[in-house]
Amino acid sequence: MAPKSEKNGAKSNGKSKAKVPTTSKSKNEKPASVPLALSAxxxxxxxxxxxxxxxxxxxxxxxxxxxxxxxxxxxxxxxxxxxxxxxxxxxxxxxxxxxxxxxxxxxxxxxxxxxxxxxxxxxxxxxxxxxxxxxxxxxxxxxxxxxxxxxxxxxxxxxxxxxxxxxxxxxxxxxxxxxxxxxxxxxxxxxxxxxxxxxxxxxxxxxxxxxxxxxxxxxxxxxxxxxxxxEGGNWIWPGVAEGFRRKVDVTSPNKEPREVTIETLSLKPLVVSIEGFLDEEECDYIAEKAGPMVQYSQVSLMDKDKGKAASEWRTSQSAFLNSMNDEILTEIDHKVASLTRIPKNHGEYAQVLRYGHNEKYDSHHDFFNPAFYKNDPGTMRLIENGKRNRFATVFWYLTDVDEGGETIFPRYGGLPPPRDHAQCSVGLKVKPQKGKVIIFYSLDAAGELDDYSLHGACPVGEGYVKWAANKWIWNAPMHFIPE
Known part of the structure; x- marks a missing residue:
């Protein structure tokens, strides 16, 4: 569940049960045995x-x-x-x-x-x-x-x-x-x-x-x-320019390293795309596992929207998948961590989404703006009054959709906030393509909230069902998933 924008006021809480904190160690170099210089x-x-x-x-x-x-x-x-x-x-x-x-x-x-x-x-x-x-x-x-x-x-x-x-x-x-x-x-x-x-x-x-x-x-x-x-302390892939491509290796414990291409779709907000990141079997497995569990999605309401129904903004169905004891989902967790260069324990459980005909999600932000949750002590504790927050969203497309269902970024290129957060005509639109993932950053490289990361899900066309999934990555360890 993703958060609503400041204007619309709803946000998914993503409060999947946290695990006991796990200490992880980076592959630090052994201490130097010879001084670099006596004088410098x-x-x-x-x-x-x-x-x-x-x-x-x-x-x-x-x-x-x-x-x-x-x-x-x-x-x-x-x-x-x-x-x-x-x-x-x-x-x-x-x-x-x-x-x-x-x-x-x-x-x-x-x-x-x-x-x-x-x-x-x-x-x-x-x-x-x-x-x-x-x-x-x-x-x-x-x-x-x-x-x-x-x-x-x-x-x-x-x-x-x-x-x-x-x-x-x-x-x-x-x-x-x-x-x-x-x-x-x-x-x-x-x-x-x-x-x-x-x-x-x-x-x-x-x-x-x-x-x-x-x-x-x-x-x-x-x-x-x-x-x-x-300055924000987390790796962010430099966008360089729209259309820029870079090849990087993605690793996981049980598979050989695989080279993928990261393509920049937008600099404002920063959005990159990786085609073929998930294979067909992984896409089908995720949708099939989540299918019996999906329910109409909820959102976390901002102070001004308490009491409103989630369906005012969102009509999709969703379910969280815990990767523990699941070999395929664990493998994907490793691949996502390798792709983003951010440890696994920064991520939430995957949220699988099902959109039927005409189902949608109005434009919203994935970050939690502390200014809009002052009367929600649970959220304020979760984000440590703003020090912790959702940093990036890795969005997985699990099916092809030929009509509708695009992910829209209405403030693409520096556009002003939309008057209508349900509109799907102006902005960057990313078409669902099975196996493709996009990464967009809710915080910029300085760790500051990026208002341009406003995004939504356009209504799905007749005769199609859109399956997708979110993997929210935080700017600090959250321990939903052990490292």
Whole structure:
């Protein structure tokens, strides 16, 4: 059940019974055995400008660059992160992340490990010297910031900090990141900011503090080279431009990794599409399992709408499916976590939806706006007064529908709020296609409510039944599903 918009006032509560919190550990790098440098130099190259060019997909080739130099002593190998992807900050790779307009809360940082000689001149390496060796020998970092994932057209502004000896390499790096990007403490209303590899693996977050930027963390950052910072602390796939496509691997425990294509359908709101994410058997299984359980859907009412019937906004049927002890649903949970780069325990149970002829759901938001639930203590506890919220919706299409049944985003491209939340004529319309999923983000990269994520379900045409499902992903662990 999804929430209603502020105007219409109803929202699904999604309060499936929470599990006992499960502690999960990321695949952290082993502590570094050799110091990165006895003394350190940091050069900050900030706000690099240029012209955004059409993205060219060559990331796979870039990821395989940098073979190991066999003449180097590999006994120091632990100081280099082996499992994080190395994405060099080439223009080709940057074009897979930079946008033509600023993106709130989404930043790109390039970490380059450098070696300065005693005369303070940068050492040059031949192309055949491995990245592993360069990092091991480095005594400086160069940080290049692309604030808000944006380079202003025909505008270039460079800030270089003169080399200086610092006593705390990591703490100084942390402070530069905070200062250059204008980051504020998360506090009680926001999740801590976080740094990720270019393919969405979390490296470190704000809670580490300056002291937590130790040698292991710095080496992981330098090993990645290109890293992404989200102020809201959760990974978000950069949209880049409408029609932009990127190929990523999706993994699950019992199947081989599979490459899927993420296509950007919209930047405002951010909506991406993945065709063939679910196979035909998975789609049929979900619909068949939910079929006997579906009931006419309920919604969580905002303060001003208490006492109204859910059918004023929503006429579909729905049922929640618990994936526990279900091999197929558990496998899909893993695939969704891999696709979104957000842990399983951030997700709710899947909500399966059935829309018959003319059944619909007026436009609404999936997030809970604290301003509209002040008299609902249960919801306010659930969202911790606004610090926790639904972050993204992974929407699964389980059947083809040739007439009607589209998912509509009426504020697509920055349109004003619709006067009629039942209208299905203006905005981005996504046609149901069996096996396809879309991801749309209720919060932006800064962790702020995105009003443009308003969406609805258009009436289904005669002779068709639309089966679909929601997987709501929160910005913090909710433990509906154990990790």
């Amino acid at each position: 130099i940091i050069l900050i190259l900030a706000f690099i400008g240029g012209i955004l060019t059409p993205p060219a997909r060559q990331l796979i080739n870039e990821l395989t660059a940098g073979s190991i130099d066999t003449t180097f002593d590999e006994s120091n190998a632990s100081i280099v992160s082996n499992h994080l992807p190395h994405v060099p900050c080439t223009q080709t790779n940057l074009d897979n992340y930079l946008h033509a307009t600023p993106v709130n809360g989404l930043h790109i940082i390039c970490f380059e490990a450098l070696k300065f000689n005693a005369d303070m001149n940068e050492k040059s390496y031949s192309p055949d010297v491995s990245r592993r060796r360069r990092i091991a020998e480095s005594n400086a970092l160069r940080l290049t910031f692309y604030k808000k994932s944006f380079t202003p057209k025909l505008k270039r502004r460079v800030l270089i900090k003169e080399p200086q000896i610092v006593t705390s390499f990591g703490a100084d790096s942390y402070r530069h990141i905070v200062r250059e990007l204008g980051l504020r403490p998360s506090g009680s209303k926001k999740q801590p900011w976080a740094l990720f590899s270019a393919l969405g693996e979390k490296i470190v977050d704000e809670t580490s503090g300056p002291a937590g930027f130790n040698e292991s963390v710095l080496n992981r950052l330098a090993s990645s080279e290109m890293v992404i910072l989200t």
